[in-house]
Amino acid sequence: xxxxxxxxxxxxxxxxxxxxxxxxxxxxxxxxxxxxxxxxxxxxxxxxxxxxxxxxxxxxxxxxxxxxxxxxxxxxxxxxxxxxxxxxxxxxxxxxxxxxxxxxxxxxxxxxxxxxxxxxxxxxxxxxxxxxxxxxxxxxxxxxxxxxxxxxxxxxxxxxxxxxxxxxxxxxxxxxxxxxxxxxxxxxxxxxxxxxxxxxxxxxxxxxxxxxxxxxxxxxxxxxxxxxxxxxxxxxxxxxxxxxxxxxxxxxxxxxx
Numbered sequence: 397x398x399x400x401x402x403x404x405x406x407x408x409x410x411x412x413x414x415x416x417x418x419x420x421x422x423x424x425x426x427x428x429x430x431x432x433x434x435x436x437x438x439x440x441x442x443x444x445x446x447x448x449x450x451x452x453x454x455x456x457x458x459x460x461x462x463x464x465x466x467x468x469x470x471x472x473x474x475x476x477x478x479x480x481x482x483x484x485x486x487x488x489x490x491x492x493x494x495x496x497x498x499x500x501x502x503x504x505x506x507x508x509x510x511x512x513x514x515x516x517x518x519x520x521x522x523x524x525x526x527x528x529x530x531x532x533x534x535x536x537x538x539x540x541x542x543x544x545x546x547x548x549x550x551x552x553x554x555x556x557x558x559x560x561x562x563x564x565x566x567x568x569x570x571x572x573x574x575x576x577x578x579x580x581x582x583x584x585x586x587x588x589x590x591x592x593x594x595x596x597x598x599x600x601x602x603x604x605x606x607x608x609x610x611x612x613x614x615x616x617x618x619x620x621x622x623x624x625x626x627x628x629x630x631x632x633x634x635x636x637x638x639x640x641x642x643x644x645x646x647x648x649x650x651x652x653x
Contacts, residue, residue: 438515438516438523438616438618439615439616439617440513440616440617441614442509442592442614442615442616443483443612443613443614444483444484444507444529444610444611444612444614445460445461445462445482445483445484445485445612446460446483447510447511447614448507448508448510448594449507449509449510450487450506450507451505451506451507451508452487452503452504452505452506453503453504453505454503455500455502455503456488456489456500456502456504456505456596456598457488457489457490457493457500457505458485458486458487458488458506458507458596459490459491460483460484460485460486460491461480461483461484461485461486461491461610462483462491463478463480463481463482463484465491466491466492466494467486467489467490467491467492467493467494467608467610468480468484468491468610470494470495472537472569473495473496473534473535473536473537473567473569474495474534475495475534475569475608476495476532476534476570476571476610477532477569477570477571479530479532479569479570479571480532480571480610480612482612483612484610485507485594485610485611486608486609486610487505487507487545487595487596487608487609487610487611488503488505488535488596488598488606488607488608493608494608495534495535495606495607495608496535496536496537496606497606498606500606501606502598502599502600503598504595504596504597504598505595505596505598506594506596507593507594507595507611508550508592508593509591509592509593511591512552512589512590512591513589513616514586514587514588514589514590515584515586515587515588515618516586516587517586519618520581520584520586520618522620522621523618523619523620523621524578524579524581524618524619524621525578525579525581525584525616525617525618525619526576526577526578526579526616526617526618526619527547527560527576527577527578527579527614527615527616528574528575528577528614528615528617529575529576529612529613529614529615530571530572530573530575530611530612530613531545531564531568531571531572531575531609531610531611531612532568532569532570532571532572532609532610533564533566533567533568533569533607533609533610534567534568534569534607534608535606535607535608536606536607537567540565540566540567541599542597542599543565543597543598543599543607544563544564544565544596544597545564545565545594545595545596545597545609546563546564546595547559547560547561547564547577547592548560548593548595549579549584549590549592549593550590550592550593551585551589551590552590552591553588553589554588557593558579558584558590560577560579560592561577561578561579564609567607573613578619592614592616594609594611596608596609
């Protein structure tokens with residue numbers, strides 16, 4: 397077997413590839429450190445029971461729910477099955493009521509964060525803005541019809557709203573503590589004050605679709621885009637294979653000398 401590379405060429409190419417690998421590794425570590433710091437710097441924690449202002453039209457209700465309230469302690473589709481252990485935000489019902497009550501069968505209710513927050517250019521560059529929260533969505537058993545919950549960012553300067561994730565349309569009386577949505581960063585503007593809004597829309601489709609929504613433990617944070625780090629790691633693996641190939645060729649040529 398005759399190699400098409402000389403020993404000096406193999407050493408030179410191997411060193412070059414090793415340097416490229418180290419550069420990619422440095423970039424990967426830098427990304428984790430920089431984006432990790434950005435994520436830690438940009439973390440807004442909101443409490444559903446204390447950090448929101450509630451609104452509702454004349455046909456429904458909204459306000460603060462309590463852990464010992466009737467709707468939280470009620471089981472099945474009548475309430476939240478003791479999901480909440482402290483005060484939380486409540487839409488579409490009263491703390492003393494039931495989720496599947498016929499009292500408030502339709503209407504619109506919402507909760508808006510009392511304080512606004514802003515994203516810097518560094519927060520938006522290379523990061524995803526993630527909104528996480530725990531919630532319970534209960535009511536008449538089965539499909540809630542056209543009732544839904546939407547999470548929004550509200551631009552308090554221009555009056556624009558930006559949807560956070562998809563509509564919540566599945567009843568979850570036992571809560572989903574790990575629910576999270578990622579916001580399209582291209583829709584967000586740096587250094588603009590935003591408020592977070594939870595909005596329940598109960599359709600006027602009779603008394604068979606009554607629903608109530610509870611939420612708490614909200615966190616807004618910057619999370620590194622996985623594609624960037626994945627690409628760097630794939631590149632490191634590729635160059636590692638090339639370096640191994642060149643080293644194998646170097647050993648082969650040296651053994652022939």
